[in-house]
Amino acid sequence: MRIREREAMDAGAVRRRNLSAVLDIVHRHGGVTRADLTRALGLNRSTIGDLVSVLAEHGWVDERDDVPRSGVGRPSPRVAPRDDRVVAAINPELDAIDVALVSLGGSIIARRRVPVDSVPTVAETVALTAQTVRELTVEHQGVTVLAAGVAVPGLVRRRDGHVRLAPHLGWREEPLAALLAESLGMPVAAANDAHLGCRAEQTFGAGVGSRALLYLNGGPSGIGGGLVVDGRPMDGAAGYAGEIGHLGIDPVGPPCACGARGCLEVLVSREALVSAVDLSHPDDDALELALVAAIEAEAETGPVHSEVARQLQWLAIALRGAVNLLNPERIVLGGHLAALWRAASAAQRSSLLTSALPASAADVRIEPAALGSHRLLIGAAELAWDGLIADPLDSIAPSAAPAP
Ligand SMILES: [Zn+2]
Incomplete structure (x- = not known):
């Protein structure tokens, strides 16, 4: 069957598929030799x-001579992604709209966090995003923005980037991707922020190589999750899997925005950590620095220690359930959960999984997200790159391609 399918595929389709496969490898590995690609x-x-020549002629990659690796033989040229074609990545949140330009290879070449005084509406988000993308493009002469991706703290229909519900932003049934596409004049895709954080960490960060991965994303809008099962993202029937923030932890706990009580995200909240270290609107990196510094400076009986310990206890209950259910090989913690992990003592870290079934927890490694506060933007960019990498020759206007 497979052979017949191959025979039926015309030569042009095979070539397009191969161009896409080469560009995808160059994108994910940042620069490879022709021998790497052959293998x-x-x-x-x-x-x-x-x-490689076709991709170079069309302005996607460069071949650069590297220093010889072993000192013998000729230097092996590396096929590296060019950085003048970029996508826009957007992450609207309660307190800011984060916008970045991201090149192939997942490199952020420009980023601006636009603070907002009140929770942004969809119309405000679209207007602020369009303005910020224009400004960043003017400041970075020579780059061309080809598409955009949005990481939304809510439930998003994958097919058309329609936001079903973003409870903390107060968005319901909003055609976000379509509105942004019209305003930016380019293709726009949108998906759940935690799914995209998971994808970014699996592609470029702490989840590389993991076939069974659980990613927990902590943000101002609560806690989301992403799953990788057998090396592939597990989105659920309609794309809404991984809502670990709404795992029931304490039946008599405080009410949650979802209508239930004692969900993980009300017990392990970013807001409580931010107020423990007395910051206003910090990004994830600033929160992490402040939390770790406060733990070092404070006595063990102090209020920051007790807030960290309280949150870690609740997190342990959620991780116990998740590990017993999924048997992951790696758990990656993002946002305030990474800050919590870095603030935890060695004893607190090792106690996180002690109540899980020993066999299920035996080989689990917990790690903070390697991409830090860039993870959601890099994940949103991946969504935008999907359509471009799928057909590299078709995805650029003929005028954008340099003459061969
Ligand atoms: Zn809830």
Whole structure:
């Protein structure tokens, strides 16, 4: 069956698929040799050479001579992504709209966090985003923005980027991606922020190589989650899987925005950590620095220690349930959960999984997100790159491609 399918595929389609595969590897690994590509794709050297040349002619990659790695033989040129084609990445939150320009290879070349005085409406988000993308483009002459991706703290229909519900932003049934596409004049995709954080960490961060991954994303809008099962994202029937923030932890706990009581996200809240260290509107990196500094400076009986200990106890209950259910090999903590992890003592860290079933927890490694406060923007950019990498020759206007 597979052979027949291959035979039926015309040569042009095979070539497009191979161009996409080469660009995808260059994107994910940041720069590879032709020999790496030959090995990874199982194609012969002349085919790889041809594909790389076509991508270079169309302005997607450069071939650069590197220093010889072993000191013998000729230097091996590296096929590296060019950084003048970018996508816009957007993350609207309660206190700010975060916008970045991201190049191939997941590099952020410009970022601006636009604070907002009150929770932004969709119309305000679209207007502020369009203005910020324009300003960043003017400041970075020579870059072309090809598409955009949005990380939304809420439930998003994957097919068309329609926001079903973002409870903390007060958004309900909003055609966010369509409105932004009209305003920016380019393709726009949107998805749940935690799913995108999970994807960013799996592609470039602490989850690389993990086939069974649980990602927990802590943000101003609560806690979300992303799952990787057998090496692939597990989105659920309609894209709404992973809402670990609404795992019931304490049946008599405080009420949650979802209508239930004692959900993980009301017990392990970013707001409580922010007020413990007395900051206003910090980003994740600032919160983490302040929390770790406060723990070092304060006596063990102090209020920051007790807030951290309280939150870690609730987090342990959620992780126990998740580990027993999923048996992940890695758990990656993002946002305020990474700050909590870095503020925890060695004893507190090792106690997080002691109540889980020993067999389920035996090989689990917990790590803070490696991409820090960039993770959601890099994940949103991945969404935007999907359509471009799928067909690199089709996704640029003929005028954008340099003449061969
Ligand atoms: Zn809830």
